Amino acid sequence: xxVTVRLFAALRxxxxxxxxxxxxxxxxxxxxxxxxxxxxxxxxGRYSDVTSCAVNEEYAKFATVLHEGDEVAFLPPVxxx
Amino acid sequence: MASAGxxxxxxxxxxxxxxxAAAALVTTAACGAVTTFVGLxxxxxxxxxxxxxxxxxxxxxxxxxxxxxxxxxxxxxxGAEIAIVHRTGTLQVGEASVVIAAASPxxxxxxxxxxxxxxxIKQIAPIWKREHFAGGEVWIEGATADPxxxxxxxxxxxxxxx
Numbered sequence: 001x002x003v004t005v006r007l008f009a010a011l012r013x014x015x016x017x018x019x020x021x022x023x024x025x026x027x028x029x030x031x032x033x034x035x036x037x038x039x040x041x042x043x044x045g046r047y048s049d050v051t052s053c054a055v056n057e058e059y060a061k062f063a064t065v066l067h068e069g070d071e072v073a074f075l076p077p078v079x080x081x
Numbered sequence: 082m083a084s085a086g087x088x089x090x091x092x093x094x095x096x097x098x099x100x101x102a103a104a105a106l107v108t109t110a111a112c113g114a115v116t117t118f119v120g121l122x123x124x125x126x127x128x129x130x131x132x133x134x135x136x137x138x139x140x141x142x143x144x145x146x147x148x149x150x151x152x153x154x155x156x157x158x159x160g161a162e163i164a165i166v167h168r169t170g171t172l173q174v175g176e177a178s179v180v181i182a183a184a185s186p187x188x189x190x191x192x193x194x195x196x197x198x199x200x201x202i203k204q205i206a207p208i209w210k211r212e213h214f215a216g217g218e219v220w221i222e223g224a225t226a227d228p229x230x231x232x233x234x235x236x237x238x239x240x241x242x243x
Contacts, residue, residue, distance in 0.1 A: 009209035052226040057141040077222035080208030
């Protein structure tokens, strides 16, 4: 199935794109997707322990099972204000 | 106390911020106090001369985060109404990056709710700033965003009540 990945700030710089279409196996979780991205872009690895994720514009756990058409955002440590 | 505004109390914008307009979004006849917080781009950070900042935002989730923060504040300080407007794009030194307005029947709750909101924005709002300084540029990385982290919430409440 296909999902849309959104990447921000340093993660976007590493991947070279803020939005990516990815094909993932049925039953994949946000963790599965992150691990696949980190395999493609090894520099993402150093963000594995400090990155948050959101599914369809709601904060979500990495254990969340994804569905066709989901928008999955990976968020490095925030610095608003 | 009746809400003074709807979803437009939570905004992300590339336009210059207007603290008075934010205050007007939350002020009603029941308010005895309205506090505004204005966050500014300062000229020095971490020993560097700041040239300008560039703000990036995940807009849909940012507005929902602001809404969540306002609900949390209303639960802690009865009757507190909050508006949050955050800038995106390139900001020069001296420009406002965020405006928070907190209204309440009484001043203590208005001050506390306003302080709480800025602490929570720094914890959970999906917004990032890139600092451009003399000789380079760097993403500023603060907190790992987790709205369900109760320890972080307690810390924000403690700071609000200091």
